[in-house]
Amino acid sequence: MSGDKLLEVQGLYACYGKVDALLDISLRMRRGEIVSVIGPNGAGKTTLLSALIGLVSSEGDVRYAGQALTRYHNVAERVSRGISLVPESRELFAPMTVEDNLLLGAFSRHRQGHRDQHSTLAEVYALFPRLKERRTQAAGTLSGGERQMLAMGRALMARPTLLMLDEPSLGLAPKIIGEIFQIIRDLRSTGVSVLLVEQNARAALKSSDYGYVLENGEVALEGPAAELADNPSVIDTYLGRKKKNTAPVEELTAIG
Amino acid sequence: MDWYVFTFLTQDGLTTGAIYALIALALVLVFAVTRVILVGQGDFVTLSALTLATLQAGKTPATVWLLLGGASLVCVKMLAAAAREGRLAQAPRILLMQMTLPCVLALVCWLVEPATLPGALKVLLSIVIIAPLGPVLYRLVYQPVAQASVLQLLIISVAIHIAVIGISLWIFGAEGFRTLPFTSGNLDLGEVSISLQSVLVIGIALALIVALYLFFGHTLYGKALRATAFNQRGAQLVGVPTDLAGSHAFLLAAIIGAVSGILIGPITTLYYDSGFLITLKGFVAAIIGGMASYPLAAAGAFLVGLLESFASFWVSAYKEVIVFTLVLPVLLWLSLTTHHVEEEQH
Ligand SMILES: Nc1ncnc2c1ncn2[C@@H]1O[C@H](COP(=O)(O)OP(=O)(O)OP(=O)(O)O)[C@@H](O)[C@H]1O
Ligand SMILES: [Mg+2]
Numbered sequence: 297m298s299g300d301k302l303l304e305v306q307g308l309y310a311c312y313g314k315v316d317a318l319l320d321i322s323l324r325m326r327r328g329e330i331v332s333v334i335g336p337n338g339a340g341k342t343t344l345l346s347a348l349i350g351l352v353s354s355e356g357d358v359r360y361a362g363q364a365l366t367r368y369h370n371v372a373e374r375v376s377r378g379i380s381l382v383p384e385s386r387e388l389f390a391p392m393t394v395e396d397n398l399l400l401g402a403f404s405r406h407r408q409g410h411r412d413q414h415s416t417l418a419e420v421y422a423l424f425p426r427l428k429e430r431r432t433q434a435a436g437t438l439s440g441g442e443r444q445m446l447a448m449g450r451a452l453m454a455r456p457t458l459l460m461l462d463e464p465s466l467g468l469a470p471k472i473i474g475e476i477f478q479i480i481r482d483l484r485s486t487g488v489s490v491l492l493v494e495q496n497a498r499a500a501l502k503s504s505d506y507g508y509v510l511e512n513g514e515v516a517l518e519g520p521a522a523e524l525a526d527n528p529s530v531i532d533t534y535l536g537r538k539k540k541n542t543a544p545v546e547e548l549t550a551i552g
Numbered sequence: 553m554d555w556y557v558f559t560f561l562t563q564d565g566l567t568t569g570a571i572y573a574l575i576a577l578a579l580v581l582v583f584a585v586t587r588v589i590l591v592g593q594g595d596f597v598t599l600s601a602l603t604l605a606t607l608q609a610g611k612t613p614a615t616v617w618l619l620l621g622g623a624s625l626v627c628v629k630m631l632a633a634a635a636r637e638g639r640l641a642q643a644p645r646i647l648l649m650q651m652t653l654p655c656v657l658a659l660v661c662w663l664v665e666p667a668t669l670p671g672a673l674k675v676l677l678s679i680v681i682i683a684p685l686g687p688v689l690y691r692l693v694y695q696p697v698a699q700a701s702v703l704q705l706l707i708i709s710v711a712i713h714i715a716v717i718g719i720s721l722w723i724f725g726a727e728g729f730r731t732l733p734f735t736s737g738n739l740d741l742g743e744v745s746i747s748l749q750s751v752l753v754i755g756i757a758l759a760l761i762v763a764l765y766l767f768f769g770h771t772l773y774g775k776a777l778r779a780t781a782f783n784q785r786g787a788q789l790v791g792v793p794t795d796l797a798g799s800h801a802f803l804l805a806a807i808i809g810a811v812s813g814i815l816i817g818p819i820t821t822l823y824y825d826s827g828f829l830i831t832l833k834g835f836v837a838a839i840i841g842g843m844a845s846y847p848l849a850a851a852g853a854f855l856v857g858l859l860e861s862f863a864s865f866w867v868s869a870y871k872e873v874i875v876f877t878l879v880l881p882v883l884l885w886l887s888l889t890t891h892h893v894e895e896e897q898h
Binding site for chain 1: 776
């Protein structure tokens with residue numbers, strides 16, 4: 297059901313020791329939406345995703361699928377409720393094979409009694425044929441792009457309701473970035489909601505419904521993605537002076 | 553040395569080697585998942601052997617009260633945590649999960665005259681009493697300090713080991729125990745005579761090793777435990793609760809220890825403090841495998857067993873020295889061939 301609220305964040309606060317990383321963040325997401333979060337280095341984007349999955353402790357009111365997220369105490373419980381994170385650092389199981397990494401992505405579902413990991417695996421392989429070719433290779437020996445595919449594939453093995461991606465285009469060639477964003481857009485049609493953190497603001501906003509600009513741990517700007525992409529200060533800071541929407545995603549370069 | 557002595561020593565070495573292999577595997581497993589060097593691994597061995605010896609003597613083993621006490625403490629801790637986090641609704645579930653087995657075991661020991669139990673049940677009872685001590689130990693001691701450094705965890709392990717020895721002395725006294733042999737038969741193959749007891753010990757140890765191999769290599773749960781060892785954060789993100797992985801690693805270690813105790817009990821006289829030397833020999837084997845490789849650790853264990861057996865024949869006073877000297881060239885080799893990995897800062 298698109299239209300109803302999936303995630304409502306109100307006054308989220310997180311810190312590392314004495315350093316505040318998130319200050320009074322408010323954010324909303326509807327089911328089936330792609331929402332992107334952009335912002336400079338150190339703005340708190342990774343911290344936001346880590347707080348939502350439970351890797352970093354936070355304070356504030358977070359409602360997920362109508363329930364307070366604080367009911368789910370640790371990462372594993374939140375994963376079992378359908379939240380998956382592809383972290384910036386990927387966190388693959390390097391010595392294990394690609395296929396084992398993917399199968400482990402279904403661990404939470406398996407623990408809840410679902411035994412559909414092999415059909416999910418077939419779906420993920422269909423999405424990333426390259427992973428199927430590399431199924432017996434150790435994850436640690438994959439190329440950067442393949443690792444990113446594996447990290448996304450592993451997260452999809454959990455059949456998430458909310459998929460959070462931290463810089464999926466990090467360090468990838470423009471062509472692969474285009475493929476990854478195509479897959480993200482395709483995911484929406486399968487009902488997955490995506491919360492996307494990106495440095496590549498142009499590609500992110502182009503694929504999203506709504507966007508937030510995070511600066512110094514605070515929401516500096518928000519709005520429908522198309523409006524944000526037109527906003528002069530966003531163009532200035534994150535999209536560069538190049539005229540918007542003149543080139544397909546594949547040819548765009550990351551904005552540093 | 554004649555042929556007879558040679559086959560005898562080889563048999564003896566392979567038998568103890570099989571047990572050291574089990575200990576080494578447990579040490580590597582626990583270290584990989586939790587970074588704990590479990591000095592008390594050998595204590596599971598002695599506790600289970602002495603529990604069985606007590607049952608065979610027709611008495612109720614006090615280890616069952618140890619389990620009951622430990623499980624109660626875990627319960628109190630979990631209930632307190634639940635109360636703090638406002639989920640007291642889970643209290644009945646916690647009580648049920650943590651206390652059912654210890655209470656049933658305590659009831660069995662209290663109501664049933666041990667002498668009336670058949671031998672196999674005594675063995676089973678000993679294993680079932682000792683195995684849950686692993687998770688109890690993890691939840692009480694190691695889980696709260698899961699983020700500590702390897703050195704801090706080692707110091708805690710030493711402290712725990714000393715405490716367990718004290719409890720063991722209190723429970724079992726200072727005398728030595730030997731459990732009844734499973735069988736006294738011999739297998740005659742021409743010139744060589746093999747004791748069935750040895751065959752049984754090696755067979756069971758190998759079967760357990762194969763079972764562990766299948767578990768870690770071919771079940772999702774086993775893979776999840778391995779994955780936790782490789783990348784704890786990654787494991788969390790696929791839904792493996794870190795504390796669950798830790799307590800299951802300890803459960804496996806305690807099961808391995810308890811079975812080893814049953815196997816070694818009829819071969820060696822065990823005292824309340826014999827666990828330490830057993831751990832150390834498993835540790836030498838684990839070091840040979842670089843604390844990471846299960847097959848190398850198992851191979852190292854058989855080497856340790858054989859070395860010990862032959863050394864005890866030629867220069868029995870120095871047998872321990874010879875076994876532990878084995879660590880030196882191995883460490884030298886490891887330090888020359890592996891690049892040094894800095895421990896992560898926490
Ligand atoms: N573990 C940590 N300990 C202390 N400070 C941290 C830690 N992790 C992040 N920070 C700080 O919190 C702030 C936000 O970091 P975060 O990683 O969320 O930024 P980001 O927006 O993801 O940046 P980037 O675009 O570079 O990935 C930064 O100032 C960072 O230095
Ligand atoms: Mg980041």
